[in-house]
Amino acid sequence: GDGQKLSLNAQTNGSAYQYYSVSFQEPWLGGKKPNSLSVSFYYNIQTNKTYYNLHPENLQTAKVAGISVGFGRRLKWPDNYFTLYHALGYQHYKLDDWLYRSYIRDITNGSYNNFTISTTFGRNSVDNPLYSRRGSEFSLGLELTPPYSLFGNKDYPSLSDQEKYKWIEYHKWTFKARWFTQIWGDLVFHTKTEFGYLGYYNKKIGYSPLGGYRVGGSGMAYYTYGVDIVGLRGYKDGELTPSDGANIYTKYTMELRYPVINSESATIFALAFAEAGNAWHDTKTFNPFIMKRSAGVGVRIFLPMLGQLGFDWGYGFDPQPGEIGPHGSEFHFTMGQQF
Template sequence: DKSITNLKNLNLFSNVKMQMQIVPNSKNNTLDLNWVVSENRNSEFKLKGNFQGKDLLGEISLNINNFSLLNCFHPNNLKIIPYGDNQKVLLDFTIGKKLKKYNFSFIHPNLTDSSSIKFNCFYKNELTKEDINFRNLENNENYKINKFKSTIELNKKINENNNLLFNINYINKNKIYKDKTLSFSEKSKIYKDWNSQLIFNHNSISPDIIFPNKGGYVNINSFLEFPKSLNKLKTNKFEYFKFQMKSFLYKKIFKKLISKIGYEFGVLHNSNKNDDFKQFYMGGTSFQKENLNQTNFIPLRGYYEPNKLYGVISPKKGGSFYEKILTELRYLIVEKNSFKLWLLNFFEAGNIFDSYKNFNPFQLKRSIGTGI
């Protein structure tokens, strides 16, 4: 029964009432069980239209499940859509007068028994308005944004609790302005980036993520951005580097009282001294998108949110090092089905430093509080 349930959950077979064929093996006194199944061709095609402002957009989406890239080259499987290897192909197109988007993804979830691979390619062309009349042009719709992004991602499941992810990304974004003849010809490159990321995750939290009472969580993230040109590669091996580690440990003290202990540390190197957007910022619990990079925002309860205009805890131009410790005591008051209510007491301490010379692991901003 368990084997049948697992096969059903794969969503790969249309015939779930399987006929078992027993093949005896007289050499080692065993039986080979052959399951006769029918593959499920569960592809999906969507076509729709909608309005974005005054612009009419047409959207086309094709989702192919149980795809087989290998069967594309097999002479006996020359079909419109070859199936059989549990691969996924996603195609999305959005076409309008001012906006065009194209997205392609290929996912192989079973590259090996414990690893998967994903390839994604995205292109966007958008006609956009400036907030002010740029270059005194009468037509305010005066530039296009072109964005291209491609990603290759490898995911390795080490065991039940540990996972390793590696990806390589390329991003190219530029503006194309209208010249005096109102034709799009003047190009201005605003962003070009090669980067790579390596992430290790450990998650043994149980029984759930809402109110865990045992286990731990560890995230180790390293990010490397390569120089934007070969000339810079001679002087700088990398443009930007970031390393972060987060860890939490949950322990049941007695029946409804749970403790949580956490530690975070981060360090980065930014070759572009004028680019403070990629620096670390700390403080508060909410994130202000207009000011900071969300991935580099470090919450710290009891303090104001960071703002690059006046800094607060963080230096005005952000920091290159940070450290944070956390302890919590949680007491479960109400538990009914998925609803849980608990009393929380916390102590946090952390700080950000603008250089390694000023880094002091004992010079931390502290906060203490309680709540429900």
């Protein structure tokens, strides 16, 4: 009766992909203040097994299990819209000859562990989560792993990847902000900006093969793991990610939105957008003035039984490696709301 939420999720397409998760959220921990407690667990197994590849000697597998516990509280200062959220997380990766649909770098075999501590400071004054007309939302997040390499005397350049990355280490900084402005009637102007950076503690180890970014496309995860998915419409999924991995990204979005149907049973709105963004491997190659640009139109449909569905057409203005002219048209499908 206090808004507790229990979620069970199972996805599969047979033996090639299976995903299971359980999560629980208590929004009023203690019953008096809006302090939230959340617990989640997931298990994911992927293989390259298809109708065309059933031979055991060619089998590749990736198994990932994770658990997280988080605590959030609403702040009274500077105002009641501010929140602070802390979380502990642990992921275990087990890879066997994993190359199929792999978006992580360097590691294809072995067991790897990722223990994280994260804090997110945010503010949300958006008036309506389904069709927002006014308000703003921002978040500043820091995710850390313990700096294991600083406590030992290992010769990291001489270690194998399995030994070097047995316990993943990094620090990750994320900033996101968006604004909603009511122009006239129900016509809304939406702007958004994002920035992410994955750093390392030890130059001898360098950037972590897990925890980076995959930029471009719809922003849906599909078969990916070990990276944060960043959508940029008008380009293919992950297409803007450097071949040696993305550890920095920026993204800017402008949208005009107008509701077609806005009722308790359904919310549908049309939009026109312009986006720009890019991804870089390191700070030496980072250049915030080199952007991949796109524009297009789309529609968002919210149904209580299905959640939010999105359909977009985008046109990429900038060529990718090997292309001569503009990248051209791309269609995108999304499920769920995205910050």
